[in-house]
Amino acid sequence: MPEAEAAENPYADLSEAALVELAKREGDAFGELYRRHVDRIYTYIYYRTGSAADAEDLTARAFHQALTHLPRYTDHGVPFAAWLYRIAHNLVANHHRSHSRWKLTSLEDLELSARPADSPERMAEANERKRALWSAIRRQPEERQRLLILKYADRLSNEEIGEQMGRTESAIKSLYFRTLKALKADLEARGW
Amino acid sequence: MSVSRIDFLPSVLFSTRVPAESHAGDMLSVVPYLALARELAALFTPVAPRPEFRADLERTLIADARRQSAESVLFPVAIESREGGERRWVMVSAAAAAAVGSAVSIAGIVVYVLRRRDRAA
Numbered sequence: 001m002p003e004a005e006a007a008e009n010p011y012a013d014l015s016e017a018a019l020v021e022l023a024k025r026e027g028d029a030f031g032e033l034y035r036r037h038v039d040r041i042y043t044y045i046y047y048r049t050g051s052a053a054d055a056e057d058l059t060a061r062a063f064h065q066a067l068t069h070l071p072r073y074t075d076h077g078v079p080f081a082a083w084l085y086r087i088a089h090n091l092v093a094n095h096h097r098s099h100s101r102w103k104l105t106s107l108e109d110l111e112l113s114a115r116p117a118d119s120p121e122r123m124a125e126a127n128e129r130k131r132a133l134w135s136a137i138r139r140q141p142e143e144r145q146r147l148l149i150l151k152y153a154d155r156l157s158n159e160e161i162g163e164q165m166g167r168t169e170s171a172i173k174s175l176y177f178r179t180l181k182a183l184k185a186d187l188e189a190r191g192w
Numbered sequence: 193m194s195v196s197r198i199d200f201l202p203s204v205l206f207s208t209r210v211p212a213e214s215h216a217g218d219m220l221s222v223v224p225y226l227a228l229a230r231e232l233a234a235l236f237t238p239v240a241p242r243p244e245f246r247a248d249l250e251r252t253l254i255a256d257a258r259r260q261s262a263e264s265v266l267f268p269v270a271i272e273s274r275e276g277g278e279r280r281w282v283m284v285s286a287a288a289a290a291a292v293g294s295a296v297s298i299a300g301i302v303v304y305v306l307r308r309r310d311r312a313a
Contacts, residue, residue: 023257025261025264026261027254027255027256027257027258027259027260027261027262028254028257028258029257030253030254030257031250031253031254031257034249034250034253034254035250038241038246038249038250039240039241042239042240042241043238043239043240046239047236047239052239052242055241056241056242056245059241059249060249060252063249063253064253064256067253067256067257067260068260071260071264129231130235133231133232133235134235137235148232148236149236151236152232152233152235152236153236153237153238153239154238155238177225180225180228180229181225183228183232184224184225184228187228
């Protein structure tokens with residue numbers, strides 16, 4: 001790391017465990033924890049809620065909760081990110097409970113696209129397929145959705161996903177395979 | 193598996209951005225699901241929070257974190273006693289619930305014994 005950068009950010013070289021312990025006593029250290037994790041937590045919430053506005057709201061709440069509960073946080077060998085994901089997951093679950101209908105449309109409207117050269121029928125079919133796939137993903141258990149977000153949106157390797165989820169690499173491969181299998185079966189059951 | 197299918201695999205894997213360290217054996221087991229994996233890769237595009245949101249939240253959190261740290265240094269006893277108070281409250285609640293549970297059980301046994309005595313009489 002360049003010296004100037006190290007001088008600007010004295011926490012950059014610290015291991016996560018050391019940083020967490022320091023953040024319990026030093027407010028500024030929590031800023032480094034935030035910088036290390038905010039993008040992933042935001043991505044996770046964005047793909048679980050389908051809305052950028054909700055993702056911002058819940059990301060802010062997740063980090064405020066993490067800060068409040070940090071003095072009682074104990075390192076059990078599981079990455080700090082796993083604790084943050086649990087907070088984010090609980091917030092998303094409460095969010096879905098408090099909204100009578102899931103906001104399925106906003107993300108889909110954002111993502112739906114087809115090549116302009118495609119015929120209207122093909123575009124419509126492609127969009128229908130995307131909707132069906134999103135719905136099938138959202139019917140999967142939380143850990144499978146998280147795996148897909150980490151694998152595809154965050155572009156993590158199986159080993160890195162294993163570290164984040166507190167599982168071995170082979171367990172992640174197995175979970176990924178089961179997820180694909182379940183999605184395929186779900187889509188086929190609905191005529192796709 | 194046909195040769196053409198095997199030749200097709202690397203390009204598909206590249207486009208689905210499956211990590212490079214994956215083994216050929218693992219790949220073969222997911223062949224029937226490659227098209228689905230490709231669709232998933234197209235659906236989950238990387239996203240990032242707005243820079244203004246990111247910066248605002250960082251400022252707010254650091255300010256709150258500094259305040260929290262200062263409080264814990266200035267009033268450690270108050271915070272400990274508050275946490276201790278919460279623990280005490282949980283213990284008292286549990287003890288009260290246990291006492292009520294025991295009283296109900298004893299009352300049930302007494303009623304049962306009295307009814308049996310009445311029937312016998």
